Amino acid sequence: MTRGQVLKALSGLLLGMFVSMLASTVVSTSLPVIIHDLGGNQSAFTWVVTATLLTTAISTPIWGKLADLTNRKLLFQLAIVVFVVATAAAGFSQNTETMIAFRAVQGIGAGGLAALSQVLMADILSPRERGRYMGLFGAVMAVATVGGPLLGGVIADVWGWRWNFFVALPVAVLALIIVQRTLHVPPRPAKKVKIDYLGIVLLAVSVSLLLIWVSLAGDTFAWWSLETVLMVGGGLIGSALFVLVELRSSEPLVPLSLFRDRTFTLAVVASIATGIAMFGAAVYLSQYMQLARGATPTEAGLMTLPMIAGQLIASIGVGALITRSGRWKAFLVTGAVMLIAGATMLATVEYDTDFTLVSIYMFLLGAGVGMTMQNLVLVVQNTAKPEQIGVASSGVTFFRSLGGTAGVAVMGAALAATVTDLVAQRTGDITAALASLGDEAPTWVAQLQTGALPQVAAMPAALRVVFEDIYANGISRSFLIAVPFAVISLVAIVFLPNKPLNRMTTTERMRAAEADLATVSVPVGMESVAPVGTTRHVGDAAATSPTDTRTDAGDDADAAAAADVRDRRR
Template identity: 30%
Template sequence: MNYKSQYDLTKDQINMIMAGLMVGLLVAAFDYSIMAIAMPKVINSLHGMEYYVWPFTSYMLSSTIAIILFGKLSDIYGRKHILIAGIITFVITSVMCGFATNMFQLILFRGLQGIGGGILISLPFIVVGEIFSPRERAKYMGILASVFGLADVLGPIIGGVITDSFGWRWVFFINVPVGIAAVTMILYSLPNFKLPDVKKIIDYSGIITFTLALSTIFFAITLAGDINKYPLDEMAVLIVFSIFMFALFVLAEKKAVEPILPLNLFKNSIFNVSSLESFIASALMFSGIIYVPLFAQGVLGMSATNSGLIMIPMFLSLTITSIITGQIISKTGKYKNLVIVEFVITGIGVILLATMNVNTPYYLLLAYSTVLGIGSGMAYNIFNVAVQNAFALREIGIVTASMRFFRNVGTIVSVPIFGYIMNFTLGSSNAVTLSKTQALVLSIQNIFIVAILLSFVGLVVAFFLKEIPLGENMLMTQEEVSEGQLEKAK
């Protein structure tokens, strides 16, 4: 195959780089599904049931912040160095988590581990954006994205086996040999891609204000889950402080020589539309990931193991369609119609899921969730490819990291909102007269009705996505983007 890249890489080097990136990505991708299985035993060992969600919360917060920060820092210090640093950070902090003796230590170490996790889920996609021409990016991003599907399918199984056979601490220790393998492969195969014209100036003001702004709004959303314990006035203070920090962040970025999130990105309509669509696509996907198993257990009476097995077709369809979508974009050089199709299929999936009731057989639940998985899988590649094609090579790092950032924010915001809908429904006068099972059905139906509205918004927004045909040659495409095509996307 003829690889069109600004770097002189052989096919063997390409294969080795992709293998290293996939192994590194797999380390972080496994984290979510394995931790979910291990946490009950972690709580039994370390106690602190009231802090059950905080190891997840601290990890999600730090990883989301790290996506933007280290995406930009990799422009300055090189992709290879930052990626290896991310793997090493993840491995070391995994060991620290494994030796935690109380919940406070685990929460702290998980927060540190999230820094490495944020690097690992964003840098591989940036590297692919730099190695390949626009058309080939889609294909290889599909291969990378399939790692998430693999982790979702195998994670619960591996996590269960490790936890039951060796103890929960080995859920963290197992990252050590995998991390060493990833570092070795990347160290000897990956050139240290970096941008030669970037000034080595770190935007400290941007980093501080961005971290404070995102942290406070994140904690406000998390604490809002228990209004009785955390009064509204306390959350209001956090929200006001967050808004103030965001305002300072905008001022800092306007003055920064090398801003961590250049504000000029938001002048591009492809970036804006793709950011919003990434947010919505993530929310829709997690509506299924969270509430299909709950329906299976709480309504159909399935065991936890069987409810996990019923999710496998959804995750497999997500993985397969991610790869197929990349192949289609690679062959056609176009992506807009696929975005429209993605939200149509996702919309059909949540409409079907909203019709579920106490008489719904398990095989229909399996079929409905699989439809949602097909649509969600398409979204993994499209927006990365769209924004990478709309910007010059110099900005590939930050725009790619931004898409992952907005996907994470979509999860952070939507999950508590779905939880509020469920709690509100269960406490409503309509639910009081129903049985426990019927009330649960009603609450899940309401969640998927909201998901239907989100999918409709995503579909409407998709028609506003400008399309720049993907080129075969990287250098020629960058020239087209910078001189003419980019103006069409504004």
């Protein structure tokens, strides 16, 4: 494909990704306001986010498996429809329960967009070429990630937060039209679709039980209780059954044979830590800005720009360098180091920390995510078998989403527990602050007694300082959870096999494999007309693409004869 053809084919994917990211980020800065208006507490705040991440994680390998079995373009369009319809429905929520339910459906569509965009890119671009175009994805991600919170903050402040859920609808309609007209992927051989329904159920049940336990333990029930035994025991039993089912299934949801590949296994470990840092930062930095620094939703969107700038610069710059040099290991190691530095520094912030320092910490974290997130998928796609590119790509994305889901749940549980403890410890300060309010005191006492997430920016100065300090301490301690996982990510990346990126797309690799088979079956005496450039292993970076115009023989007649032999053998 020429550069123009590639850009035309990618335009639909880019807009589809933009829709999904815009619909997510536009809500991020207004979540504290949403939960306050719906009367939710810190647990509800966590689950509004976790529900989306959980269903995204569970649905990602399902979409990936379907991508290996059926029409990828149709699946991508279906994912857009599911995502946007659920997002719009969430705008009509009247309580946190319905909000959580619609956000869960939203996550199903998000899982499809995350998995299928990577699979479709592998159909169009080789790993070596992909770095150049990943800059476009980085730019789209940056525009959505920067513009979304700013737009969401303005909408929440001017028209109300419900309009944040409707803003993506016209863009989604445009995305569907463009995908239909511009995205043309090579036809795939017809296969009998067989879905591992039992594996889906076991995966969903086991992961959900463990995450619900993490979110509710220590608050709704004690850590050591009957509920803990049932949930943890059920989650572990469900996980064991899932492994057994996948080992016996003819079309497993997550082929466990993938873990025999050292690259895949280490990339999965690294992706879990990246997911914790990425999703945790996106959720709790917005909360830090509003609850610990008294910012409005619009101001919170502006204050998180350093993290987005780091992610944008790193993803675009590193992508271009990888394409130019063909080397990726040093960039991933650097990204993991920056991830550790950013998470560690954010664990030290207080409500009055110099914002210049906070900006540097956010930039480091964003740059670490930008260098590692997409490139871990790239490394896996470089070594995965062509017929397993869907499950391999979605496998890495699944574990990244799962890491993010678990990270947000654990960080939310830690934050809720820390805030409860600090409020109890600061009872004297809170009482003194309320006493200084005079006639306003009863109003604020009533608000605090509801247990809903407070609107710190609207509090009187004496009371606001106390709660800003409480939430700053709670959120900074939550970031400590991400640090050991970031260290594990660095270790996994260091041990990743440093294999060069090949120059063949998934489609070309499949055709080359077929040509190899034809070469092996050529009758004695026909060796001279065997397809040129197909005798080497297609996984080798030096393998010659079937579309390559260079031939060793240099004879048109021989080339024509080779094509005829190959066609007859098929």
